[in-house]
Amino acid sequence: MSATTDPMMQDERRRLGRVEFIAMMGTIFATVAFSIDAMLPALPEIAGDLTPEAVNRAQLILTSFVLGMGLGTLVVGPLSDALGRKTVILLGAVLYLAGALLALVAPSLELILLARVIQGLGASGPRVVSIAMIRDLYSGRAMAQIVSYAMMIFTLFPAVAPLIGAAIIAGFGWRSIFVAFMVFSVVSVSWVMLRQPETLPREARRKLSLGQTWRDMREAMANRQMQLSILVQTFVFGALFGTLSSVQQVFDLTYGRGESFPLWFAFIALLSAPAAPTNARLVMRLGMRPMIRTALWVSATCSFAAAIVIGVLNLGAAEFWVYFVWTVSIFASAAFTIGNLNALALEPLGHIAGTASSLMGALATVGGALAGAALGQLYDGTAVPLAIGAGVMLTLGAVVMRKMPRELPGGL
Numbered sequence: 305m306s307a308t309t310d311p312m313m314q315d316e317r318r319r320l321g322r323v324e325f326i327a328m329m330g331t332i333f334a335t336v337a338f339s340i341d342a343m344l345p346a347l348p349e350i351a352g353d354l355t356p357e358a359v360n361r362a363q364l365i366l367t368s369f370v371l372g373m374g375l376g377t378l379v380v381g382p383l384s385d386a387l388g389r390k391t392v393i394l395l396g397a398v399l400y401l402a403g404a405l406l407a408l409v410a411p412s413l414e415l416i417l418l419a420r421v422i423q424g425l426g427a428s429g430p431r432v433v434s435i436a437m438i439r440d441l442y443s444g445r446a447m448a449q450i451v452s453y454a455m456m457i458f459t460l461f462p463a464v465a466p467l468i469g470a471a472i473i474a475g476f477g478w479r480s481i482f483v484a485f486m487v488f489s490v491v492s493v494s495w496v497m498l499r500q501p502e503t504l505p506r507e508a509r510r511k512l513s514l515g516q517t518w519r520d521m522r523e524a525m526a527n528r529q530m531q532l533s534i535l536v537q538t539f540v541f542g543a544l545f546g547t548l549s550s551v552q553q554v555f556d557l558t559y560g561r562g563e564s565f566p567l568w569f570a571f572i573a574l575l576s577a578p579a580a581p582t583n584a585r586l587v588m589r590l591g592m593r594p595m596i597r598t599a600l601w602v603s604a605t606c607s608f609a610a611a612i613v614i615g616v617l618n619l620g621a622a623e624f625w626v627y628f629v630w631t632v633s634i635f636a637s638a639a640f641t642i643g644n645l646n647a648l649a650l651e652p653l654g655h656i657a658g659t660a661s662s663l664m665g666a667l668a669t670v671g672g673a674l675a676g677a678a679l680g681q682l683y684d685g686t687a688v689p690l691a692i693g694a695g696v697m698l699t700l701g702a703v704v705m706r707k708m709p710r711e712l713p714g715g716l
Contacts, residue, residue, distance in 0.1 A: 320499060320500060320501075324499070325450075325500070326450060326453045326454050328495055328496060328499065328500060329434050329437070329438060329450070329451075329454040330453070330454040331492045331495065332393075332430045332431070332434040332492055332493075332496065333431070333434065333454055334461040334492075335400075335427055335430055335431070335488065335489060335492055336373065336427055336431055337461045337465060338461060338465050338468075338484075338485065338488055339369055339423065339424075339427060339485060340366050340369060340370070340465075340548060341461070341465035341466055341469070341548075341569070342465040342466065342468055342469035342472075342481055342484065342485075343365055343366060343469065343481065344366075344465075344466050344469065344548075344551065344552045344565070344566075344569065345466050345469045345470040345473055345552070345565065345566055346365075346469060346473055346478040346481060347362045347363070347365065347552050347553075348362075348552070348556065348562065349473070349478045350362045350365060350413070350416075350478060353478075354412065354413040354416070355413050360553075360680075360681055360683065361413065362413075363549040363550065363553075363677070363680045363681070364413075364417055364677070365416065365417070365420060366545070366548060366549050367545060367549055367673050367676060367677040367680070368417040368418075368420040368421050368424070369420040369421070369423055369424040369427070370424060370545055370669060370672070370673035370676070371421060371424060371669075371670060371673045371674075371677075372403075372420065372421035372422060372423065372424025372425045372427075372428070373424035373425070373427050373428045373431065373665075373669055373673075374424075374428070374665070374666050374667075374668075374669030374670035374671075374672075374673055375421075375424075375425060375428075375666065375670060376396070376399075376424065376425035376426070376427070376428030376429065376666075377428040377431070377432050377661075377662050377665035377666035377669055378662055378663065378666035379428075379662065380392050380396060380428050380429045380432050380433060380662055381432050381433075381436065381657075381659045381660070381661050381662020381663065381665070382510070382512070382517040382520065382521075382659045382662060383395075383512070384432070384433045384436055384504070385436075385504070385509060385510040385520070385656060385657070385659055386509055386510050386511065386512035387509070387512070388502050388504050388506075388509065389433045389436060389437050389440070389502060389503055389504050390496065390497060390500070390502050392429050392433050393429050393430050393433050393434075393493060393496055393497075394429075394493065394497065395429060396425075396426045396427065396428060396429015396430055396433070397426065397429065397430065397489050397490075397493040398426070399422060399423075399425055399426030399429070400423055400425075400426025400427050400429075400430075400485075400489050401426070401486050401489060401490075402422060402426070403419050403420065403421075403422030403423030403424070403425070403426055404419070404423055404482045404483075404485045404486045404489075405482070405486070406418070406419035406422060407419035407420060407423065407479075407482045408479055408482040408483065423485070428665070430492070430493065430496075431665065432661050432662050432665050433661075434454075435451070435646055435650070435657075435661045435665070436503075436504075436657045436661045437500070437503045438450050438451060438454075439650045439654055439657040439661070440503035440504055440654075440657060441503055443647075443650075443651060443654055444647065444651055445587055445588050445591070445592065445647070446588075447646075447647045447650070447651075448583075448584075448587045448592055448643055448644050448646075448647035448648075449584045449587055449588055451642075451643030451644075451646060451647060452580050452581065452583045452584035452587065452639070452643045452644075453580065453581065453584050454643075461573075464570065466565065466566035466569045466570065467566045467567070467570060468484065469481055469484075469566070470566045472484055510656065510659075517659065520656045520659040520660075521659060521663055523653075523656065524653055524656060524659060524660040524663050525663065527649075527652055527653060528709055529648055529649060529651065529652060529708065529709050530649045530652075530653065530660060530663070530664065532704055532705070532707055532708050532709075533645045533646075533648050533649035533664060533708075534649065534663070534664050534667050534668050535701075535704050536596070536600075536641070536645055536701040536704050536705055536708075537641070537642065537645045537646075537664065537668035537672070538667065538668045538671035538672050538675070539672075539675075539697040539698060539700050539701035539704070540600075540637065540638060540641050540642060540645070540672070540697075540698070540701055541668055541669060541671070541672020541673070541675070541676065542671070542672045542674075542675030542676050542679065542694075542697045543603075543607075543634055543637075543676075543679075543693075543694035543697045543698050544634060544635075544638050544672070544676065545672050545673055545675070545676025545677070545679075545680075546675065546676040546677075546678075546679025546680050546690060546693060546694060546697075547631060547634045547676075547679075547690065547694060548676070549676055549677065549679075549680030550679075550680045550683045550687075550690055551569070551631065552565055553683055554627065554683070554687050554690075555568060555569075557685065558627075558685060558686060558687065559624045559627070561624075568628070571628075572628070572631050572632050572635060573635065575632045576632050576633075576635035576636040576639060577639075579599075579635075579636040579637075579639035579640050580639040580643075582640075583595055583639060583640050583643065583644065587644060592644040592645075592647060592648050593648070593705065593708055593710070595640055595641075595644055596640065596641045596644050596645060596648075596705055596708075597702055597705045597706075598640075599636070599637045599640035599641050600637065600641065600698050600699075600701045600702035600705065601698075601699075601702050602633070602637070603633045603634060603636070603637035603694075603698050604694075604695050604698035604699040604702060605695075606629070606630050606633040607630060607633070607634075607691045607692070607694045607695030607698060608691070608692070608695040609630075610626050610627065610629075610630035610687070610691040611687075611688050611691035611692045611695065613626045614626055614627065614686060614687055614688050614691065615686070615688040627687045630687070630691060634694060637698065641701075645664075646661070646664065648708070649661075649664045650664075675697065679693040679694065679697075
């Protein structure tokens with residue numbers, strides 16, 4: 305076989321340097337974190353301006369974005385398998401920009417929620433296709449390691465996103481945050497367009513047809529590893545999104561720390577950030593399944609313990625620190641599980657990585673968004689129902705992991 309047709313040689317030519325590739329993928333992942341976390345400081349003002357009679361509705365600014373992202377995820381993977389990864393990333397960015405522009409000028413909460421759904425639809429392109437790009441070049445534990453390092457950027461970004469959001473809002477008003485979203489998207493997507501070679505060659509692309517897409521989806525969903533990975537990730541997302549959607553209210557209304565919330569949120573992100581590189585180091589030696597199971601059981605235990613301490617014991621000011629540590633555990637559990645679950649799901653499905661990534665992302669994200677929205681609406685002035693709900697979801701995820709098939713040997 306000649307060098308021009310050797311698949312391994314083609315893969316090497318499509319690879320950037322490892323450091324730049326990880327940084328690029330992490331920045332793409334961070335689009336989602338920025339789109340959610342930078343909105344957190346704006347929720348009180350949005351509630352006061354648009355829905356003063358029902359302040360909990362402002363949380364839907366977050367979950368509507370996640371819902372749109374989940375719905376869009378179902379489409380972009382098959383499109384990227386047929387059209388190529390970079391084309392779909394660019395199309396998604398255009399839709400993301402359109403949603404941000406509509407939110408900038410929308411006069412009502414309902415129209416902003418629609419705009420956020422559109423923005424989420426657009427964000428699904430870079431989010432899903434970046435996972436497919438990684439799978440084009442890596443598999444198994446090596447893929448999990450790359451995703452973990454990229455997730456480190458994703459988990460560090462929340463340390464600065466609320467601070468950036470608060471600064472922008474203080475200087476220009478809460479609507480100006482949508483301009484920042486547009487700038488960030490243009491910069492991150494331009495990096496991919498200019499630097500990353502297309503990872504899916506034309507000869508490896510799938511035919512774009514409803515019949516072929518349906519067959520690929522059926523193949524993906526028939527895989528036991530895929531089925532269980534989706535279910536577990538749904539539980540993880542439900543706990544994460546429920547915690548995120550209510551975290552500003554808990555800091556502000558429960559503990560009276562609304563003004564300093566961006567700094568506290570930064571501390572949470574910084575303390576949970578080491579989970580991603582720790583996973584990247586350990587997963588190559590221990591494997592994906594043990595890492596996921598351990599993280600879920602530990603975080604579920606922390607959740608139930610927090611609910612008992614906050615709800616039963618009278619610790620006064622120390623109660624805040626219990627909530628703080630519990631929130632860190634929720635963020636850390638996501639870093640220890642999401643990348644590994646994606647790698648497990650796509651391990652046997654590399655030939656339809658885009659479609660498989662779409663299915664997993666769509667089902668887990670939509671399910672997690674709905675569960676997280678319901679969990680966030682349980683906020684009653686204390687963190688007790690939030691911690692109990694998250695503990696139940698994480699426990700269910702840990703139980704499901706007992707049925708997960710063993711990963712394939714190797715996987716570079």
